[in-house]
Amino acid sequence: MSPAKVIRERILVESMRLLSLVPISVKAAMVELGFGDQVAFTHFFKKLTGIPPGKFHRTRSHFIKGGCFIGLLKTINTKNRVLKG
Structure with a gap:
């Protein structure tokens, strides 16, 4: 996996975490x-x-489910939408 893909995945996971587990607005997550x-x-x-x-x-x-994004990421990866490039 390229460094760019690793970075995109990490940013995606952190954005999901912020938007789901932390009481924060989309705009605040964007800034963060x-x-x-x-x-x-x-x-x-x-x-x-x-x-x-x-x-x-x-x-x-x-x-x-239980604060875990792994299943969602696998689903997204299966659909070949994430980590292109």
């Missing part, structure tokens, strides 16, 4: 992760997961 604007963060998140971060944040209980 170092994105310059919300459009860039939304594009990054949606490109890798297939859903916008706001929807993930609102419906997080549907995506997370």
Whole structure:
């Protein structure tokens, strides 16, 4: 796995953690992760997961089981959406 892929996966996992387990807004998560604007963060998140971060944040209980994102990441990887490039 290339260093860029590792970094993208790490940022994705941290964004999922922030949006699901921490009482934080999408905008605050974006700033915490170092994105310059919300459009860039939304594009990054949606490109890798297939859903916008706001929807993930609102419906997080549907995506997370016991605070673990491994199953979700495997599902995303299976669909070949995450870690392209």
